[in-house]
Amino acid sequence: MNAQPAQQIPGIYHRKIGDIIVTAVSDGYLDGTLDVMRNVDLEKAHQILTDAFRPARRTSVNTFLIRSKGRTAIIDTGSGNYLQPTAGFVQRSLAADGIDPKSIDTVLLTHMHPDHSAGLTDMSNGQLLFPNAELVMHENELAHWFDDGAMAKADERSAKLFFQAGREQVAPYKSRTRLFGDGEVFPGVTAIPSHGHTPGHTAYLVASGQDQLMIWGDTVHVPEVQTAFPEAGMSFDTDLAAAATSRKRMFDRVSADGVLVAGMHLHFPAFSRLARRGNAYALYPEAWVHAL
Numbered sequence: 001m002n003a004q005p006a007q008q009i010p011g012i013y014h015r016k017i018g019d020i021i022v023t024a025v026s027d028g029y030l031d032g033t034l035d036v037m038r039n040v041d042l043e044k045a046h047q048i049l050t051d052a053f054r055p056a057r058r059t060s061v062n063t064f065l066i067r068s069k070g071r072t073a074i075i076d077t078g079s080g081n082y083l084q085p086t087a088g089f090v091q092r093s094l095a096a097d098g099i100d101p102k103s104i105d106t107v108l109l110t111h112m113h114p115d116h117s118a119g120l121t122d123m124s125n126g127q128l129l130f131p132n133a134e135l136v137m138h139e140n141e142l143a144h145w146f147d148d149g150a151m152a153k154a155d156e157r158s159a160k161l162f163f164q165a166g167r168e169q170v171a172p173y174k175s176r177t178r179l180f181g182d183g184e185v186f187p188g189v190t191a192i193p194s195h196g197h198t199p200g201h202t203a204y205l206v207a208s209g210q211d212q213l214m215i216w217g218d219t220v221h222v223p224e225v226q227t228a229f230p231e232a233g234m235s236f237d238t239d240l241a242a243a244a245t246s247r248k249r250m251f252d253r254v255s256a257d258g259v260l261v262a263g264m265h266l267h268f269p270a271f272s273r274l275a276r277r278g279n280a281y282a283l284y285p286e287a288w289v290h291a292l
């Protein structure tokens with residue numbers, strides 16, 4: 001008899017965008033409650049998830065590898081060993097794709113939250129997990145999380161989870177960190193500032209030939225609820241109102257143009273399109289294809 005499987009093969013999924021290969025690399029998922037949602041009737045939010053056969057908030061954590069012009073970047077690094085045992089699988093997933101982390105020359109961060117930046121560094125010993133990579137992010141992001149005044153105003157949990165841990169994750173890359181305002185930040189990858197969730201939160205538009213992919217970062221955390229109620233945000237949005245404005249602007253842009261989107265918290269492998277439905281939106285995951 002064949003052996004019974006106990007787990008999935010690692011989560012990797014390739015998508016060609018013109019001459020660029022984008023690979024969704026799963027970090028796993030995080031479980032939580034809806035109590036962290038803001039600006040939404042929680043009863044309605046629960047009902048939406050129940051109706052979608054997702055009675056609890058289970059959040060995919062995705063990263064995206066970009067192979068472009070002979071170079072390799074990864075957008076975000078997952079949660080390392082810092083959050084839940086259901087996440088932290090980026091290195092395992094990369095290995096399954098035959099990728100040596102030493103061969104990754106650039107790490108682009110959407111923002112410095114631990115489900116995105118804790119995979120940079122082994123926090124138990126300070127060892128770099130992408131030892132040859134330049135670390136690249138929006139200038140506001142580093143400035144905010146290293147701002148002692150902002151940290152002093154944060155509650156104890158945020159001070160530890162976001163400020164202190166974030167500093168530990170990026171500090172080992174200090175001599176090779178590059179900050180940007182906007183523009184092309186890697187071959188074929190343009191930074192689209194989308195601030196609010198954090199002060200430097202950034203989406204990345206991947207473009208080659210006629211093809212485009214908007215990797216929209218944390219535009220949504222609970223896709224079913226936030227496409228139905230674009231106002232809805234999270235307790236850990238640095239600026240709830242600005243995050244909602246950025247979310248609506250992003251929704252308008254990608255739905256008007258029919259642009260392929262991916263996100264760090266869309267259900268893996270995340271490649272989807274967004275359609276406008278009155279005042280709300282609907283996400284349509286792209287069908288799986290075998291060959292590039």
Ligand SMILES: [Zn+2]
Binds near residue numbers: 113264265
């Ligand atoms: Zn996140």
